[in-house]
Amino acid sequence: MRSAEGARSSRADQADQRRAELLDAARRVVLERGLASTRVADIAKATNVSGGLIHYxxxxxxxxxxxxLRATSETEVKRLREIIAGPGTAVQRLDRVLRYYIPSSRxxxxxxxxxxxxALGVREPHVREILLELEGGWIEILAEVISEGVAKGEFFCDDPVGAAERLDGMLDGLVVRYTLHSGAMSRKRLLEHARIAATHEVGIPRSAFPA
Amino acid sequence: MRSAEGARSSRADQADQRRAELLDAARRVVLERGLASTRVADIAKATNVSGGLIHYxxxxxxxxxxxxLRATSETEVKRLREIIAGPGTAVQRLDRVLRYYIPSSRxxxxxxxxxxxxALGVREPHVREILLELEGGWIEILAEVISEGVAKGEFFCDDPVGAAERLDGMLDGLVVRYTLHSGAMSRKRLLEHARIAATHEVGIPRSAFPA
DNA sequence: CTAGACTGGTTGGTTGACCAGTCAACCGTC
DNA sequence: GACGGTTGACTGGTCAACCAACCAGTCTAG
Structure with missing residues (x-):
């Protein structure tokens, strides 16, 4: 009765959990050390597990x-969908998306x-594919929010997908700048840039966004 | 007479030339194989030179x-300066800069x-510094062109540096997309995006740019 | 003008570190 | 007792950096 599908820790569950744990450790280690200098052994150590187990x-x-990467990308898009699912006007929703691009802290x-x-994606088609999906997700969601605003009469824009591509591109580029040279681009300035560009794209005044 | 300063191949010249040759080969090899998998030996081979010489x-x-990277960055900014030094209206100059961002062919x-x-810059401050200079160069030049246009009454923009940062960011982001997923972003569309964003930023109609 | 010392450039082989992936043996649970 | 999960030692290979030797010009003293 208990051991059927409701079982607390079947073999498969255990393996899945370990897999997830390894993926998580991998993400942490790569973030800390960078892809290039991440060794399998580092990930093993971060999980308190033997090197051999990784290859199992x-x-x-x-x-x-x-x-x-795939797992991270998927949860990223999922969270973004939750973000826009919430209530509010189109401007509020758009602003939430813009803010979600920007790292919340140093x-x-x-x-x-x-x-x-x-960098890896340049050489590895599998990675490129993941990145395409991720970027596509961002753009799609931006385009949705914009289209919605247009439908409600809040926004004015005759090419929501184009606008979304431009906004997404700008945010990517500016976030790179922010990540690499935090001194040359504050979080505040980055958000202001995003909002200004957005006003250009959806034909609303700057004052429509929060100060 | 011949051997004085006009000498064809003094020691120093020879060394400089070899250095330049190695830098060039390094750039070619890194472009082809990627930074991560570029070996010193590869660069040696591409120059028909021994591995030891590299370390000399x-x-x-x-x-x-x-x-x-530093050498490449510097020639890049230099070329860009030449680009805007030429004649033409502010719109023409701006258009030349926008086009210069975009890879001219596949x-x-x-x-x-x-x-x-x-990716490397995230971990290496020296690299980060080079990137900061490069990006700063692009932005500075864009800002100059915009300011000039404003002074001449061609453009309308009360924050040329901000506009330059946004345009530079957008172009960076879109070029990444173009480079990684050429299928999802044609060169033509990329240029069109650049021009549309520019019209927003400098307050001119789309028709001011070439079709 | 020239022989010999000197210097900078170059070679190719070597070394020591590092690392992904393998393997045989071990453990716990059903 | 069989199987899924786990270990840790091991292997084969790779690579940056080092080094000893060599060579071609250049300088200097006689």
Whole structure:
């Protein structure tokens, strides 16, 4: 009765949990050390696990990294969807998306992962595919929010997808700048840039956004 | 008479030339193989030179890579300055800058170098510094062109530096997309995005740019 | 003008560190 | 007792950096 599908820790569950744990450790280690200098042994150590176990769950280091990127990308898009699912006007929703691009603090270094992934993606088609999905997700969501605003008469824009591509591109570029040279681009300034560009794209005044 | 300062191949000249040759080969090899998998031996082979010689001219691999990035960055900014030095209206000059961001063909992969450098820059302050100068150069030049246009009454923009930062950021982001997923972003569309964003930033109609 | 010392450039082989992936043996649970 | 999960030692290979030797010009003293 208990051991059927409601079982607390079947074999499969245990393996899945370990896999997830390894993926998580991999993400942490890569963020800390960078993709280039991340060894399988580092990830093993971060999980208090033997090196061999990694290769039991993931055939190659490449598999592990790829799976980690895919998992991270998927939860990222999922969270973003939750963000826009909430209530509010189109401007409020758009502002939430813009803010979600920007690292919330100096210690939030999640973008580093994507800088590494871009470089890797140049050579690795699998990685490129993951990145395409992630970027596509951002753009799609931005475009949705904009279209919605247009439908409600809040926004004015005859090419929501184009506008979304431009906004997404600008945010990517500016976040790189913010991540690499925090001195040359404050978080505040970055957000202001995002909001100004958004006003240009959806035809509303700056005052429509919070100060 | 011949051997004085007009000498064809003094010691110093020879060394400088070899250094330049090595830097050039390094750039080619890194573009082709990626930073992560570029070996000193690869660069040696590409120059038909022994591995030891590399370490004679550059103490460490890191030195070589850093010097190569710095040299590339500097010639990049120099070329960009030449681009805007030419004649024409402010719109024409701005358009030339926008076009200069964008790889001129599928085979022009020079941006790959900067994707690698961004990832490296996260960990290496020297690299970060080079990138800051490069990006700063782009922004400065964009801001100059915009300010000039404003002074001449061609453009309308009360914050040329802010506009330059936004345009530079957008172009960086979109070029990444173009470089990684050429299928999802054609060169034509990329240029169109650049021009549209520019019209927003400098307050001119789309028709001011070439079709 | 020239022989020999000196210097900078170059070679190729070597070394020591590092690391992904393998393997045989071990443990706990059903 | 069989199987999924786990260990840690081991292997084969790779690579940056070092080094001893060599060579081609250049300088200097006689």
């Amino acid at each position: 769950h993931f055939a190659t280091k490449d598999d592990l990294i790829t799976a980690m 210690s939030d270094q999640s973008w580093i992962l994507w800088l590494d992934a871009w | 001219h550059f103490a460490t691999k890191d030195d070589l890579i850093t010097a190569m 085979s022009d992969q020079s941006w790959i170098l900067w994707l690698d450098a961004w």
